Amino acid sequence: xxxxxxxxPPMKYGMAxxxxxxxxxxxxxxxxxxxNNVPFKTDESNxxxxxxxxxxxxxxxxxxxxxTDICYLPRPCQHCEGHGGHSPCVSVCPATATDYSxxxxxVSQIYTRCFGCRYxxxxxxxxxxxxxxxxxxWPDGMEKYLSPNVSPRMRGVVxxxxxxxxxxxxxxxxxxxNGERRVPEAAYQTACTxxxxxxxxxxGDLNNPEHKVHQIVQPDPHNGNRSKNPRAFxxxxxxxxxxxxxxxxxxxxxxxxGDNYLAHETTGHVSKPHH
Amino acid sequence: xxxxxxxxxVYLERFEDVPVTAGLASQTIGLSKPVVSPQFNTRHxxxxxxxxxxxMGGSLAASFPWADYxxxxxxxxxxxxxxxxKDGVWTAEQMTTAGSxxxxxxxxxxxxxxxxxxxxxxxxxxxxxxxxxxxxxIGDAPFMIKTVADTVIKGKDGFVDINPQTAxxxxxxxxxxxxxxxxxxxxxxxxxxDEGIMPGVIAMAKGLGxxxxxxxxxxxxxxINELIGPVEDPSSGHDAAWGIRAKLAKA
Numbered sequence: 001x002x003x004x005x006x007x008x009p010p011m012k013y014g015m016a017x018x019x020x021x022x023x024x025x026x027x028x029x030x031x032x033x034x035x036n037n038v039p040f041k042t043d044e045s046n047x048x049x050x051x052x053x054x055x056x057x058x059x060x061x062x063x064x065x066x067x068t069d070i071c072y073l074p075r076p077c078q079h080c081e082g083h084g085g086h087s088p089c090v091s092v093c094p095a096t097a098t099d100y101s102x103x104x105x106x107v108s109q110i111y112t113r114c115f116g117c118r119y120x121x122x123x124x125x126x127x128x129x130x131x132x133x134x135x136x137x138w139p140d141g142m143e144k145y146l147s148p149n150v151s152p153r154m155r156g157v158v159x160x161x162x163x164x165x166x167x168x169x170x171x172x173x174x175x176x177x178n179g180e181r182r183v184p185e186a187a188y189q190t191a192c193t194x195x196x197x198x199x200x201x202x203x204g205d206l207n208n209p210e211h212k213v214h215q216i217v218q219p220d221p222h223n224g225n226r227s228k229n230p231r232a233f234x235x236x237x238x239x240x241x242x243x244x245x246x247x248x249x250x251x252x253x254x255x256x257x258g259d260n261y262l263a264h265e266t267t268g269h270v271s272k273p274h275h
Numbered sequence: 276x277x278x279x280x281x282x283x284x285v286y287l288e289r290f291e292d293v294p295v296t297a298g299l300a301s302q303t304i305g306l307s308k309p310v311v312s313p314q315f316n317t318r319h320x321x322x323x324x325x326x327x328x329x330x331m332g333g334s335l336a337a338s339f340p341w342a343d344y345x346x347x348x349x350x351x352x353x354x355x356x357x358x359x360x361k362d363g364v365w366t367a368e369q370m371t372t373a374g375s376x377x378x379x380x381x382x383x384x385x386x387x388x389x390x391x392x393x394x395x396x397x398x399x400x401x402x403x404x405x406x407x408x409x410x411x412x413i414g415d416a417p418f419m420i421k422t423v424a425d426t427v428i429k430g431k432d433g434f435v436d437i438n439p440q441t442a443x444x445x446x447x448x449x450x451x452x453x454x455x456x457x458x459x460x461x462x463x464x465x466x467x468x469d470e471g472i473m474p475g476v477i478a479m480a481k482g483l484g485x486x487x488x489x490x491x492x493x494x495x496x497x498x499i500n501e502l503i504g505p506v507e508d509p510s511s512g513h514d515a516a517w518g519i520r521a522k523l524a525k526a
Contacts, residue, residue: 023406024406024407025406025407026406026407026419026422029418029421029422030418030419030422033418033421034418040417040418040421040491042489042490042491043430043490044420044421045423045425045428045429045430045495046425047425050421052421052422056422058424060470060471062470063470064438064440064470065438065470065471065472065473065474066473068470068471070471139489139491141314142417144314
């Protein structure tokens with residue numbers, strides 16, 4: 001089999017999460033923990049030390065009964081691109097334990113390099129990073145469920161959502177063996193996307209016009225990758241983190257909850273990067 | 276108590292037809308297929324019944340002629356089998372309904388009162404189903420209980436949801452410890468302020484307060500079944516009680 005020496009255009013894996021579809025069931029969280037060998041303790045009610053790569057938050061519109069409206073917001077790692085790959089966490093890591101891939105747009109976490117300084121946790125505006133305060137312990141028999149494709153983490157390192165990167169590696173190998181130049185859209189999907197019973201999460205290459213996520217988001221490269229879809233917004237978009245997780249909602253109060261707006265400000269404004 | 280226990284495979288280990296009993300316009304049957312080999316010394320319930328019938332002989336054995344449960348399922352599902360194996364689900368194309376009018380005799384029956392005197396118990400306690408808490412006879416698995424918010428369980432404490440206005444009247448704030456009393460019992464709870472709940476009503480998740488199994492499930496929150504009693508619906512004979520009058524006091 002002959003493969004031509006030719007570079008593929010870079011990919012930007014990202015998500016569109018429709019908050020008007022999310023029921024808050026938590027299946028994405030369970031699928032993620034199971035897929036990625038995330039451990040569990042007997043008491044997980046202290047959410048500061050409870051490791052959940054994707055966490056579903058509950059928002060309310062702040063109005064009293066009977067005008068109260070709620071919205072569930074699943075929060076994986078936002079895989080910030082910043083300006084030219086300067087993600088908040090990548091910029092501060094002294095160990096190069098986290099890196100921005102210009103090939104996939106995925107922010108990695110290399111556990112064996114991490115020495116636990118937690119600068120990245122302080123830098124992340126989304127609380128997407130978690131510290132292993134203990135070595136993981138699985139009850140007898142439960143270790144059978146562990147995925148052989150994901151390395152478990154040890155005490156003293158930080159971990160976070162990888163967009164199920166091991167699945168990308170497998171899909172890439174398979175595509176190569178099949179003589180395909182690109183990883184097909186369906187061949188690489190995250191565990192949370194597949195587990196969502198409401199179909200609220202769409203995952204794929206934001207750069208590829210054939211991918212559903214691109215069609216939903218319609219990112220505008222001339223405007224900091226802001227979505228051209230009027231229902232779409234990103235979390236704390238005006239920080240310039242240039243995230244690759246887009247949220248969708250037809251409710252103005254939900255879109256407004258995505259950033260810190262002053263009373264007179266309207267949603268949807270994105271500042272130019274500061275660099 | 277049982278003299279004999281015959282442990283069944285779990286759903287991931289067995290073939291099983293799963294008919295949808297309600298809620299869809301046409302008859303729908305799903306097929307559960309084994310994705311892992313049985314992890315323990317168990318046997319498919321269908322297999323057990325076929326073996327028992329065969330051992331008993333006579334007409335009973337003749338009624339269970341299949342070599343194994345998979346054959347039984349394939350033969351009884353007949354033409355649906357191939358569709359189920361391919362798509363995992365079979366849906367009837369045409370469905371005739373029994374009629375086009377809706378009748379609910381229960382609507383004409385007398386209203387059933389909620390247990391308890393309003394003077395002694397000014398609030399109404401309502402149990403609610405949470406998508407993240409299994410309230411059946413099987414409790415939450417460790418990953419599922421991990422998804423439960425810290426406004427539902429915190430350590431060993433369970434919460435009641437209450438409207439901030441009602442909470443203020445009793446002198447309770449977010450996370451306050453309170454004593455919850457109903458005509459059936461009492462429990463120590465924490466309070467979570469929720470704008471969305473009707474004033475005068477408090478809500479508590481079903482499926483918590485397990486005593487069984489291990490530290491991943493047991494001793495978390497309050498078993499609401501211990502605080503509510505059954506009230507019979509005179510038209511159906513079913514348990515109509517889904518709430519009870521209650522009192523909440525600062526602990």
